Amino acid sequence: MKLHHIxxxxxxxxxxxxxxxxxxxxxxxxxQMATSLAGVSNTKLSLTGAQMRQAVLDNIRNYPGALPPRxxxxxxxxxxxxxxxxxxxxxxxxxIRPSSYRTIGAIADALHNPILLGYGFLVIGRSxxxxxxxx
Amino acid sequence: xxxxxxxxxxxxxxxxxxxxVNAQTMSYADAISQLATAFKNxxxxxxxxxxxxxxxxxxxxxxxxxMSPQCQQARxxxxxxxxxxxxxxxxxxxxxxxxxxxxxxxxxxxxHLVECLLSVSSAAMSPQCSQTFTDTGWRTERAxx
Numbered sequence: 001m002k003l004h005h006i007x008x009x010x011x012x013x014x015x016x017x018x019x020x021x022x023x024x025x026x027x028x029x030x031x032q033m034a035t036s037l038a039g040v041s042n043t044k045l046s047l048t049g050a051q052m053r054q055a056v057l058d059n060i061r062n063y064p065g066a067l068p069p070r071x072x073x074x075x076x077x078x079x080x081x082x083x084x085x086x087x088x089x090x091x092x093x094x095x096i097r098p099s100s101y102r103t104i105g106a107i108a109d110a111l112h113n114p115i116l117l118g119y120g121f122l123v124i125g126r127s128x129x130x131x132x133x134x135x
Numbered sequence: 136x137x138x139x140x141x142x143x144x145x146x147x148x149x150x151x152x153x154x155x156v157n158a159q160t161m162s163y164a165d166a167i168s169q170l171a172t173a174f175k176n177x178x179x180x181x182x183x184x185x186x187x188x189x190x191x192x193x194x195x196x197x198x199x200x201x202m203s204p205q206c207q208q209a210r211x212x213x214x215x216x217x218x219x220x221x222x223x224x225x226x227x228x229x230x231x232x233x234x235x236x237x238x239x240x241x242x243x244x245x246x247h248l249v250e251c252l253l254s255v256s257s258a259a260m261s262p263q264c265s266q267t268f269t270d271t272g273w274r275t276e277r278a279x280x
Contacts, residue, residue, distance in 0.1 A: 090184070094186055098171040109163045109164055112163070
């Protein structure tokens with residue numbers, strides 16, 4: 001008997017990539033993450049990561065160096081079970097600061113929880129407007 | 136009397152250090168926090184700007200000899216504990232399949248195995264299954280929800 005993963009339902013993890021000093025790290029623990037993601041309805045998501053990436057690239061191309069008139073939004077994601085955590089990065093860099101290591105570890109613990117077997121996950125990040133890094 | 140007590144204490148510590156079999160394994164959150172704390176100065180000195188992940192582990196490995204004894208100890212403890220947890224999570228299906236079938240029935244396999252194992256006492260399980268379940272961390276993970 002082996003544990004195995006079957007992706008049937010999409011679940012979103014939103015990672016808020018903060019490039020400024022953290023105000024207060026969320027104290028959400030891995031158990032809370034796992035329960036908040038479990039028990040979602042069998043919603044099929046017709047939006048792929050590649051489409052979202054393309055929408056972000058289009059937005060950057062259409063509004064170079066400026067904020068778009070309205071923020072990019074993906075209403076389909078609102079129906080998914082999700083939680084938001086803050087992860088601090090070095091400015092303009094993909095390097096996560098040690099102050100956020102615990103949050104990343106807690107996500108790893110939640111994703112190892114067997115109650116989430118059978119779910120697929122979508123990790124979405126965003127960075128500050130001043131940064132040239134984007135996800 | 137005090138000497139005797141000290142001796143017993145010392146012996147207990149030695150036994151606990153040599154036979155840490157029943158100890159809990161660390162969660163990933165605890166493991167990475169311990170590394171971040173123990174390595175705080177060494178990360179800044181030897182691994183600055185290295186992203187969290189395999190490259191950071193490589194950096195720790197490469198600079199092992201130069202790192203403080205505190206780092207080396209923390210690293211060994213964390214790696215051992217995480218390896219044990221990871222192996223237990225991988226193997227629990229095999230280690231507990233007979234127990235689950237006997238105690239809860241086959242419908243409690245896979246995603247439901249934790250419900251089964253939490254509902255029965257450790258004494259009812261085989262020692263191997265009980266130890267593997269403890270090592271997965273799912274006893275405490277559930278308790279914290």
